[in-house]
Amino acid sequence: MKNIIKNSLGSINISKEVIAVLAGNAAMESYGLVGMVSRRMSDGIVELLGRENLGKGVEVQVTENELIIDLYIAVQYGTKISEVANNIAEKVHYSLNKFLGFSPDKVNVIVQSVRVK
Template structure:
């Protein structure tokens, strides 16, 4: 993603945006970790720390706005909708503040619930 200013260009990779989003999500209460679903057998691997960005998909629409998909594992006995709303809020704030890019949509996909 290129941003043009009076001094030149700033190029922000999708990986950098995914890192920001993953780290912001990991700071939310009720989140066990990010999920990376592999293969057709439905194996789910918990990603945390530096690997958290593997549970994040970043797309850029025609208007230059970001579409972020998060794949998460949440704690049991906590209302999923509240956790998802907190994740959306934290990710939107962090990404927009750190990159100056606008977020169009954030989708939180709950892959699993853990104890």
């Protein structure tokens, strides 16, 4: 599994929830991001998540040889969406590599909403 680190002393298993919170925190530091939103959008209503619920706006998929992170976000009106999404993906790659020692294979940024801040 991609989220298991093995060494001579044993192995470290990093849960999906920890990866999701780290990715959410990294994304929140990006310019143009209003906030994370819930993965489940009901009736077209998008609810911004607070800092304590960042993991709910992130979906982590771990397979034998691949780590995929989906981030569901709301962007600020007037910003270039592609730039915001690219900055978020780069920040998540960098932060996960810094804190966990490995980076995701793919970071998908799904823009659910545009908000006036």
